[in-house]
Amino acid sequence: MKGHIRISEIFGPTVQGEGPLIGRPTVFVRTGGCDYRCIWCDTLYAVLPEYRAEWVLMTPAEIVGRVDALAGSKPVLVSLSGGNPALQPLAPLIALGRHKGHTFALETQGSVAEPWFAELDWLILSPKPPSSGMATDWAAFAACLEAAEGRPSCALKIVVFNDADYAYAQTAAARYPALPVYLQVGNPMPLTAANGTVADEADIDDLLHRFRWLVGKVTADRWFSATVLPQLHVLVWGNKRGV
Amino acid sequence: MKGHIRISEIFGPTVQGEGPLIGRPTVFVRTGGCDYRCIWCDTLYAVLPEYRAEWVLMTPAEIVGRVDALAGSKPVLVSLSGGNPALQPLAPLIALGRHKGHTFALETQGSVAEPWFAELDWLILSPKPPSSGMATDWAAFAACLEAAEGRPSCALKIVVFNDADYAYAQTAAARYPALPVYLQVGNPMPLTAANGTVADEADIDDLLHRFRWLVGKVTADRWFSATVLPQLHVLVWGNKRGV
Numbered sequence: 001m002k003g004h005i006r007i008s009e010i011f012g013p014t015v016q017g018e019g020p021l022i023g024r025p026t027v028f029v030r031t032g033g034c035d036y037r038c039i040w041c042d043t044l045y046a047v048l049p050e051y052r053a054e055w056v057l058m059t060p061a062e063i064v065g066r067v068d069a070l071a072g073s074k075p076v077l078v079s080l081s082g083g084n085p086a087l088q089p090l091a092p093l094i095a096l097g098r099h100k101g102h103t104f105a106l107e108t109q110g111s112v113a114e115p116w117f118a119e120l121d122w123l124i125l126s127p128k129p130p131s132s133g134m135a136t137d138w139a140a141f142a143a144c145l146e147a148a149e150g151r152p153s154c155a156l157k158i159v160v161f162n163d164a165d166y167a168y169a170q171t172a173a174a175r176y177p178a179l180p181v182y183l184q185v186g187n188p189m190p191l192t193a194a195n196g197t198v199a200d201e202a203d204i205d206d207l208l209h210r211f212r213w214l215v216g217k218v219t220a221d222r223w224f225s226a227t228v229l230p231q232l233h234v235l236v237w238g239n240k241r242g243v
Numbered sequence: 244m245k246g247h248i249r250i251s252e253i254f255g256p257t258v259q260g261e262g263p264l265i266g267r268p269t270v271f272v273r274t275g276g277c278d279y280r281c282i283w284c285d286t287l288y289a290v291l292p293e294y295r296a297e298w299v300l301m302t303p304a305e306i307v308g309r310v311d312a313l314a315g316s317k318p319v320l321v322s323l324s325g326g327n328p329a330l331q332p333l334a335p336l337i338a339l340g341r342h343k344g345h346t347f348a349l350e351t352q353g354s355v356a357e358p359w360f361a362e363l364d365w366l367i368l369s370p371k372p373p374s375s376g377m378a379t380d381w382a383a384f385a386a387c388l389e390a391a392e393g394r395p396s397c398a399l400k401i402v403v404f405n406d407a408d409y410a411y412a413q414t415a416a417a418r419y420p421a422l423p424v425y426l427q428v429g430n431p432m433p434l435t436a437a438n439g440t441v442a443d444e445a446d447i448d449d450l451l452h453r454f455r456w457l458v459g460k461v462t463a464d465r466w467f468s469a470t471v472l473p474q475l476h477v478l479v480w481g482n483k484r485g486v
Contacts, residue, residue: 012462013467015462023472024467025469025470075467077467215258218268224318227265
């Protein structure tokens with residue numbers, strides 16, 4: 001249906017657990033569908049077509065109504081996530097939400113550029129490192145930044161599982177020296193769920209060990225312009241959905 | 244000795260664990276001496292006169308030399324902390340460090356204003372809530388902001404242990420609506436050390452429980468302009484010094 005948006009889930013308010021907006025109260029609007037298949041994807045229910053029956057088509061007015069209901073009709077930061085939210089026609093949603101005072105942050109891998117990126121408050125580009133099994137199309141990535149036209153605050157967020165990912169992050173950061181860089185330790189726990197579903201329990205000791213490793217790398221290399229963060233929500237709530 | 248600075252410790256690079264600069268690589272310069280005696284102070288070794296023998300008087304050149312040695316002579320964010328670093332004559336240190344490309348963030352309770360606050364990159368004002376046992380002098384606090392002259396980025400960071408602290412944070416935020424507000428869950432662990440020293444082990448479950456409680460308060464109240472963060476370094480390294 002034209003103008004409808006494919007929604008996997010809307011939840012909150014909670015706090016953003018990652019990246020430049022860590023700790024900020026937000027309502028998440030997660031779209032369904034993705035052009036990537038990252039090996040360690042932690043939101044497969046918003047990616048794989050077999051979950052399509054769980055997704056609903058909603059109008060911008062319905063989505064803003066749901067955000068307003070969750071936020072007590074107070075202006076709130078809306079985090080547009082996925083899947084890849086750039087695949088959905090989000091311009092009317094952003095326009096309507098902004099009219100109600102909401103602000104919008106969108107996170108995408110940077111594979112699909114849309115002119116409405118310029119209407120966002122935050123564009124968080126999260127190109128996927130080698131451990132994902134995906135290859136980055138840097139021309140598409142550059143198009144995303146061009147689409148933003150310097151209007152939203154832009155940031156680079158890169159998940160790091162291993163040395164190859166770290167090297168990739170260094171290369172990506174060198175390509176875009178003007179973008180603030182957020183390195184995020186990878187969360188391998190979804191991999192260990194035998195039946196393909198995401199495990200609720202996270203291995204906190206492992207995540208903290210990975211975080212210390214990544215801090216050690218960054219400080220040993222004197223990479224002082226990078227910010228190193230864990231997924232705070234995973235430390236706090238595990239791999240649960242809806243928090 | 245005139246111009247010397249009383250130093251408790253210099254360490255790093257590590258990542259900032261708190262507030263607006265969470266996750267940023269930094270070298271900490273902790274000064275000795277404080278005009279406050281917060282009940283739950285987690286750095287008593289930089290506060291109490293009985294630790295004075297551990298403090299050293301250093302010149303700005305010596306301090307910058309130590310920062311350079313730790314940072315491999317690369318420009319780095321220097322976090323000036325204490326104790327109350329506003330009690331020390333830091334203007335020449337900031338001038339010399341800036342000449343070498345370093346940037347400076349200072350955290351203080353806001354009890355003592357100094358004209359050199361205007362030379363900082365970040366001024367993080369952390370007035371102490373009722374659970375500290377201290378009373379806030381709001382005139383002195385206002386003088387700190389005036390001293391900054393709008394030049395450094397300023398933020399309000401308030402530790403919250405309980406409902407009274409939370410109410411205090413709301414009042415403080417209402418006084419300064421233009422300042423971004425960071426709420427930080429209190430860390431009660433130092434209190435439990437029977438012999439007055441700080442325990443290395445932190446009660447992570449308790450800290451996460453406190454974090455979830457604070458997120459619940461903020462989201463229930465629709466206080467969407469507040470950012471809620473834990474002390475990341477305590478989750479990662481416990482109450483250890485030098486990380």
